[in-house]
Amino acid sequence: MTRKDRTEGIFSRREVLDSTERQKYYQIQLKELLTYAYRYSEDVKKRFDRAQFSVEKFRDLIDLKHVPILKKKELIFLQSMGPRLGGLLTKDLGDLRRIFLSPGPIFDPEDRGDDYWGWTESFYATGFRSGDVVQNTFNYHLAPAGLMFEEPLRALGCAVIPAGPGNTATQLDIMRKLRVTGYIGTPSYLMHLAQKAEEKGMNLRKDLFLEVAFVTGERFSEKLRSTIEKKFDLIMRQGYGTADVGCIGYECFHKTGLHIAGRAYVEICHPDTGIPLKDGETGEIVVTVFNKTYPLIRLATGDLSYIDRSPCPCGRTSPRLGAIVGRVDTTARIKGMFVYPHQVEQVLSGFEEIKRWQIEVTNPGGVDEMTLIIESAQFKREEELQLLFREKIKIRPVVKVVPPGTLPPQIRAIEDKRSWD
Known part of the structure; x- marks a missing residue:
């Protein structure tokens, strides 16, 4: 070829x-979506009602700004609030084709x-x-x-x-x-x-x-x-x-x-x-x-x-x-996977000998590398930690053990040092 x-x-x-066609296309698609979602999604109905947003008053694209923004991290909590992934879905789980699970954890339904x-x-x-x-x-x-x-x-x-x-x-x-x-x-x-x-x-x-x-x-x-x-x-x-x-x-x-x-x-x-x-x-x-x-x-x-x-x-x-x-x-998105600080905390909670931690992300040669820096006086379970990290977060980190007090008092949980030059 x-x-x-x-x-x-x-x-x-x-x-x-063209620009006119696209504007009209967006308006039609959004109007249909908003109307359908308000009728069949319990979560959408609650969001719209709390914001006093009326679907009937949606006339132009700018009107969408009156709908409250939904943060990705909120999905973790919302999906646990009841049937149909907390009311986010407009149909029953059994009517779907597949249900996936992403880090968070967040369920990803497929129709x-x-x-x-x-x-x-x-x-x-x-x-x-x-x-x-x-x-x-x-x-x-x-x-x-x-x-x-x-x-x-x-x-x-x-x-x-x-x-x-x-x-x-x-x-x-x-x-x-x-x-x-x-x-x-x-x-x-x-x-x-x-x-x-x-x-x-x-x-x-x-x-x-x-x-x-x-x-x-x-x-x-x-x-x-x-x-x-x-x-x-x-x-x-x-x-x-x-x-x-x-x-x-x-x-x-x-x-x-x-x-x-x-x-x-x-x-x-x-x-x-x-x-x-x-x-x-x-x-x-x-x-x-x-x-x-x-x-x-x-x-x-x-x-x-x-x-x-x-x-x-x-x-x-x-x-x-x-x-x-x-x-x-x-x-941070590392090797294609989202890594959340609270996930790392969950993994490390079973290792009492770890006092503090930080993740450092680099990309030598354009390849992502994740280093888990842990403060510990004596740490002998590196392989166990790596396996659990891989199981829960889908990435196997490089583990670097440093003495207590090495990390600065104020640190970011995830320090992204990757270069995109």
Whole structure:
């Protein structure tokens, strides 16, 4: 397949609506969603009533600002408040197709409709085409990513290898023997595969056959992208979304930002007040996906970005998110997984000899590395701690034991020292 075949074309009519059409489309979708959610979601009804928000008075997009913002961390508590995930769902659990579990813990329901998570548009824009053999290195266990990404690829006519994470030697062997053309995973793991392949004496361009890579779950530098693209001679583009709502945005070939998916309405809001900001101003990404089954209306993702409406050479007219420039809170996304301080506390609560702790995140060579620094006079259970950490938080940390009093009096629970230059 030629590079031109992968870089041209539009998947959906929604991607090229003019400004008037798009405004009308958003208004219709939001009106239908708000009306349906108020009627069938107990939680939405409570939120709207408390805020004295009347669905009947919704006339324009700006009216959405009167709906209280829903913080992602609130889902942990809300889902435990009764049937239908605390009233967040509009149908019974038994009517769903799957129910996943993400760190938090937060349940992620999946309904039975096609392309429920909305990634098909994104994969087409990245360059995946019918006939590709795609290695999906995301987890196929309780977390949704593996199956979330597999089904849209199958809809595009791709063959999918459900590789999951880890087992690097096997991953490389599969890539070589099956002449894999597509990669799905984190950018750091693709870089890790490249490094291990080169250590084995492989020529990435001659011995492997990758042509296109979709990456997500991590921030990465343009330097790392350029390095990977040159090593494999492939196209690497990123998508942006969450396990709660699915696809929010994606890059096209021209790398002008993240085109907002047609399935969602995105606002950039002040992190403290929730007030929508003007185009170009940096604030928290607040998303409303047109999902009547699980209507997380005005969900604050905790990520910081801005809106860009300038024309894109690809022809897509959707507004775009600029770079994800950071996080609002102390939560960190490491190796594609959210790590919450309260989760770490839960893991460490069984180790009385640990007095204080801090997580330090770095990315040497573009690969995320998490170090758990613990203060302890004598600590002999490093392997047990690593295994429990892996079981509960899905990441195995490097454990660094320091004497009591080493850490400063005032510290951040998670110190992010990654560089994106």
